[in-house]
Amino acid sequence: SQKIEQNSEALNIQEGKTATLTCNYTNYSPAYLQWYRQDPGRGPVFLLLIRENEKEKRKERLKVTFDTTLKQSLFHITASQPADSATYLCARNTGGFKTIFGAGTRLFVKA
Amino acid sequence: ETGVTQTPRHLVMGMTNKKSLKCEQHLGHNAMYWYKQSAKKPLELMFVYSLEERVENNSVPSRFSPECPNSSHLFLHLHTLQPEDSALYLCASSQDVPDTQYFGPGTRLTVL
Numbered sequence: 755s756q757k758i759e760q761n762s763e764a765l766n767i768q769e770g771k772t773a774t775l776t777c778n779y780t781n782y783s784p785a786y787l788q789w790y791r792q793d794p795g796r797g798p799v800f801l802l803l804i805r806e807n808e809k810e811k812r813k814e815r816l817k818v819t820f821d822t823t824l825k826q827s828l829f830h831i832t833a834s835q836p837a838d839s840a841t842y843l844c845a846r847n848t849g850g851f852k853t854i855f856g857a858g859t860r861l862f863v864k865a
Numbered sequence: 866e867t868g869v870t871q872t873p874r875h876l877v878m879g880m881t882n883k884k885s886l887k888c889e890q891h892l893g894h895n896a897m898y899w900y901k902q903s904a905k906k907p908l909e910l911m912f913v914y915s916l917e918e919r920v921e922n923n924s925v926p927s928r929f930s931p932e933c934p935n936s937s938h939l940f941l942h943l944h945t946l947q948p949e950d951s952a953l954y955l956c957a958s959s960q961d962v963p964d965t966q967y968f969g970p971g972t973r974l975t976v977l
Contacts, residue, residue, distance in 0.1 A: 797968030
């Protein structure tokens with residue numbers, strides 16, 4: 755079955771540094787991967803989508819990469835701020851109507 | 866959050882109660898979803914509706930009953946729930962299925 759794996763351990767970084775989060779998937783490469791942000795007790799918010807034929811995608815301080823050889827996506831936040839503290843979810847389509855989500859990685863940015 | 870709204874935001878119910886969760890999307894989307902999110906677990910897809918037709922039913926117990934009267938509204942009817950059903954229930958919508966999803970704020974459900 756298809757899986758999405760994210761580092762379950764929280765990531766603690768200092769303000770101003772770059773945060774890098776990892777998403778690994780199994781089986782065949784999806785047509786695209788998505789990244790969402792979720793704050794405690796709230797619904798996820800869509801951030802970025804990267805397609806299979808795109809190596810890299812950027813949006814302001816965010817950058818996502820997609821490596822079909824490693825079956826991995828990396829999510830970077832540059833010049834991180836305390837307001838970036840949240841849980842970040844990776845998601846993939848399974849080929850049908852389903853999208854499966856990873857458990858998320860909790861990011862803490864210290865001032 | 867004004868794109869997808871959910872009511873109530875918090876719900877406490879006994880195991881014998883019947884209640885309903887409501888979701889409304891104001892984005893003109895064609896697909897709507899129900900997810901369950903338990904602590905430290907990935908989102909679990911429960912149901913998917915596309916153009917008001919149920920297209921995915923992810924082995925959900927019959928004590929959860931979805932209803933989609935039109936493309937803007939989605940309900941989740943609850944009856945004789947168990948304490949392990951306590952979780953955050955999230956509604957989402959998207960233009961197509963599958964597609965980028967826009968989530969509501971969720972309903973925090975506690976079953977006593």
